[in-house]
Amino acid sequence: MAQAPITLGISFKMYFGYAQTLEWCHRIATLLAHHPAVVDGRVSLFVLPSFPALAPVLDCFANTPVGVGGQNLYQAPPGAYTGEVSGAMLAEMGCRYVEIGHAERRRLFAEDDAVVATKTRIALAQGLIPVLCIGEADRGEPRNAIDECRHQVDSALALATPAQRSQPLVVAYEPHWAIGASEPASLAHIAAVCQGLRDHLSTHPSARVIYGGSAGPDLLTRLAGKVDGLFLGRFAHDPAAFEAIVNEASLLASNGSAARNESSASD
Numbered sequence: 001m002a003q004a005p006i007t008l009g010i011s012f013k014m015y016f017g018y019a020q021t022l023e024w025c026h027r028i029a030t031l032l033a034h035h036p037a038v039v040d041g042r043v044s045l046f047v048l049p050s051f052p053a054l055a056p057v058l059d060c061f062a063n064t065p066v067g068v069g070g071q072n073l074y075q076a077p078p079g080a081y082t083g084e085v086s087g088a089m090l091a092e093m094g095c096r097y098v099e100i101g102h103a104e105r106r107r108l109f110a111e112d113d114a115v116v117a118t119k120t121r122i123a124l125a126q127g128l129i130p131v132l133c134i135g136e137a138d139r140g141e142p143r144n145a146i147d148e149c150r151h152q153v154d155s156a157l158a159l160a161t162p163a164q165r166s167q168p169l170v171v172a173y174e175p176h177w178a179i180g181a182s183e184p185a186s187l188a189h190i191a192a193v194c195q196g197l198r199d200h201l202s203t204h205p206s207a208r209v210i211y212g213g214s215a216g217p218d219l220l221t222r223l224a225g226k227v228d229g230l231f232l233g234r235f236a237h238d239p240a241a242f243e244a245i246v247n248e249a250s251l252l253a254s255n256g257s258a259a260r261n262e263s264s265a266s267d
Ligand SMILES: O=C[C@H](O)COP(=O)(O)O
Pocket: 011, 174, 178, 179, 180, 181, 212, 213, 214, 215, 231, 232, 233, 234, 235
């Protein structure tokens, strides 16, 4: 029975400059592109740099299992949208992932559920794997967060065709209040909401539910089996920290305790 991969992704947001982005990526390519768990697919990695660095980052990870993607795409086919980037161009360049619906896009750029749904449909149509960011705005009980997050997932997939709904999908559960904070949400909160999302996505067996929001070394180990991976930010800016988290994932995968089996991904 195949073990579903533990998925680890990082977005640099707008923190890194061009040279720093390439330095991080070359370091990770050196450290991890030949890591056994990465090579054999037990640990799946993706990196989301700023747009100007996409081409060299794609080159850096060419012929490695590390996936690369955009942090955004525009909610329309290619056309007269000055300053924007199409899903078609991301796919043409060789991106495998695209981030959609991050809390910062919602808060700073007024992206709403309708925009997120359109972007998700376009991403899937282009064969990109959406890194669909969802999460409750305010700290509260897990049951309320589950309701809010389930609504966001349903809304995001509302325009996708049945066939597109069976395509790979990464659901990044990021409570807004844990992003950019000093520490992640509690283990109990993360576990409860991610389980609620797994249950909700039972008809979408290729969906992976990962956690983001001040995630760093040790969190994956403490969450063993409760999430399908992590969506990392600041606490993986140090390549050594990212490497440590990949090693944690590798160990968990070896113990068979971190990710669901492919055939029971909806359990
Ligand atoms: O894109 C990444 C997430 O928003 C988490 O960021 P953070 O770990 O810096 O809070």
